[in-house]
Amino acid sequence: MLLNGSTRTLSRDARSDLHPQAEVAGPQSVGQPSSRFAHATTPTFPFSAIVGQDEMRQALLIAAVDPTVGGVLVFGDRGTGKSTAIRGLAALLPSMLAVAGCPYSCDPGRPADLCHRCREQVAPLTSQKIPVPVVDLPLGATEDRVVGALDLERALAHGEKAFEPGLLARANRGFLYIDEVNLLDDHLVDLLLDVAASGVNTVEREGLSIRHPARFVLVGSGNPEEGELRPQLLDRFGLAVEVTTPTDLPTRIDVVRRRDAYERDPAGFCEAYAPADHAIRETLTAARARLPGLHVPDATLEAGARLCLALGTDGLRGELTLMRTARALAAYEGAETVTLDHLARIAPSALRHRLRRNPLDESGSTARVARAVEEVLSL
């Protein structure tokens, strides 16, 4: 609780004007809608103030540079700031252009990806700047709220059949964060995987038949002690990082000190780290611009292929992710080209969850990837 902070904002969607529920449940019926906005005043723990956890931060930044890498899975000890990092990242992402009033935050610059509403609209589309949505999927969410369902109010009051978009719609072009992903109901996990893979949410329920874009970066966190994830699910995540509690005393003291400073003066603390956060945001923006033009040399491609071969990863997804993430890393660092060094540094995150598991092999998958990297890449 401490690491996550009792005073932080929930997520940006909560204060976003696009909150679809605002239209559905009027103030009288929901109770205290004003309170939904009250907590937005306490700033989030800044991303740049997180001590250590370099691999996790690297993975999240890569997903922010190139959302097509396919999500990040953060597995590890309790109290290591998993949620803090994700919420911190959300707070520093540059805002994006979206069609005004569209519940799916359609990108006006990409007509092919427009939702049915925007496509049917006769009047020219107006656009507005909105923060990148970071949607929390709370445990206990029902399927109808996740995929969207019949609009209750209109069904009850007017007998109309109208679609009310769910969390997947809100997460379009942003992040969908699931804490304790291994505790989520199986059928919800299957559903999320399907949508994440296709980028389209298909709703066939309650007499509705709707398709809408749902491209999002799936960020899951959990603890392996609570139960394993199925291999099919593991493979869908682009990057998997393991986080551990820092063990050296100075780092531990530093973590506690910063947390204490934040809790006692959130605003002042965030202001102190604002320049650092700003620098990361600038780097991200530059990296996104650089990404399309970044060339992956044949030598790097080949090395990646050999690495996957040596590790015996199933399918091409591993290779593809390795290339994409190495490229995003190079873009983030402002490199001219993607080198073997980028490959070596991203390989553990990109491949460790794709190894065929041998339950009798005691050595962890991280060690196996490291070994393979050493053998294949240290030419």
Add this chain to the structure above:
Amino acid sequence: MTAYQDNRLPVATPSAWADALRVARLVAADPHGIGGVVLRAGAGPVRDRWLAALRAHLPSGSPMRRMPGGIADDRLIGGLDLPATLAAGRPVAQTGLLAESDGGCVVVPMAERLEPGIAARLAATLDTGWVRVERDGLGQSLPARFGLILLDEGIGADERVPTVLSERLAFHLDLSAIAWGDVQDAPTPEEQPNGAATQTDAAITALVQAAEALGIGSLRGPLLALRVAHLAASLDGRDALSDADTIEAARLVLGPRATQMPATEPAPEEGDAPSDQPPQGEGDPAPETPSEANALDDSVVAAARAAIPPHLLALLTGDGPRPTAPKAGKAGAAAAAKRSGRPAGTRPGDPRQGRLNLIETLRAAAPWQRIRQRQASSPEMPIAGGSRRIIVRAEDFRITRFSQRTETTTIFAVDASGSAALERLAEAKGAVELLLAQAYIRRDKVALVAFRGRSAELILAPTRSLVRARRGLAGLPGGGGTPLASGIDAVAALALGVRRSGGTPVVVVLTDGRANIARSGEPGRARAGADALQSAGAFRATNVRAILIDTAPRPQDPARRLADAMGARYLPLPYADAGAMSAAIRSAT
């Protein structure tokens, strides 16, 4: 040790009950900030007294709600208030227990049996202080800044509150050793001297170091301790921390979390530290000399060390039973299964018993609308002009039925005695791990009971986690007698437990069938054999599917007889390796 004591600040160790009352006071001052308390105690007057003390300290009017064990999501988190929704003709939200407890405490009885899903929901709400409702067509966030009081009635180290929650709560309080007499005439604790003012930085260093010395891995320990120290200072009306705050926080928060004994060796440079100047509480700013900082560090460790509860102490020093990995709650899966899984049609029913299927409900209501409109438009129930409200009655409610494959739990009972040679044990371990690898694809669970020496032991509680399985298996010893009867009894008890919680147990017994330790623990082949057959008969009555794998080099009669008595399938596998064994079990189950 003497040099160590010389340099320590004077630490008062109040009685356990005084500490408990102090905890109640601290919790009441900021329930949400410090998470709450794990209260280990049986139901009884001592616990009631403590809860009464907590309520007395809480500001009047702040809620203190009890959460029933099998609470459903619509009551916990909130959801659609169906009667009100129908009456109003538009969605009306129902506030859940978590949001209703905002500003107060949630009391969770029998927290050691809390199911993982509910524990995770509580943890998520503790983290944010907000409860997110995304249910039944409603989406909203409500403030839920509460403290958790987990009433832990567990016995022994195996029954524990889910770690995901106990981690987040500052205090782990054990009242089980407190007698009613200690409670009745407890004097009000006198004010402790504050000690010197501490720099926050020094306090942080001291607490983090103490946590490390006590083997507390998670940083939540020292962070919570620091919060408690701040809280203690603010209760006194001070802004700055004092040494006493820091020491008290270490004692109350860090002590009960210890996983190892701190090394008693003092730091080398403190030998020449002036030992005769215990800092006074007169508010004079103590100069930050290294020796004083050390004094604080040492006192913090010493205070925390003194607060390690006795049963934990026994574990840590190796006198007690072998500590087993804490496990996530395993009860109550059956109740949850009714609300999840694949939809499989609808049936009439109370929406509180399942998930409302709106379309089917409206469809059921449709034919009656004319009649009901006419009835409703009688003078005492006027309807606003032109409103074509649909009138739905309780008998129209349709709820969705769900089908969920119940998960299978394969329980291994492994004969780890001397007669079943050690390599059989290694093969059994291998088979368990192979099956586990299969199991997590199929979402099944595996458990392991070993019997050797005089009794049977649960090595691995039903789990899906490879990490935990590997840890449990690594420590499995072999050798000794064959207490077959105890083994079968233990496995039967476990199988029934699995069935109670909604799973399907399958038992795999690996033995050569030659018992030589009776149920009483006494050696003797004849008695042991009779006991084993008796246990087998009792096992048969449970009607649990079972396989008996004969591990003797040559298949023999005793094992076959035992399999018959258990109602188990008999599978002689004299030379099976792990792979063959797991294949045989898979095909047989």
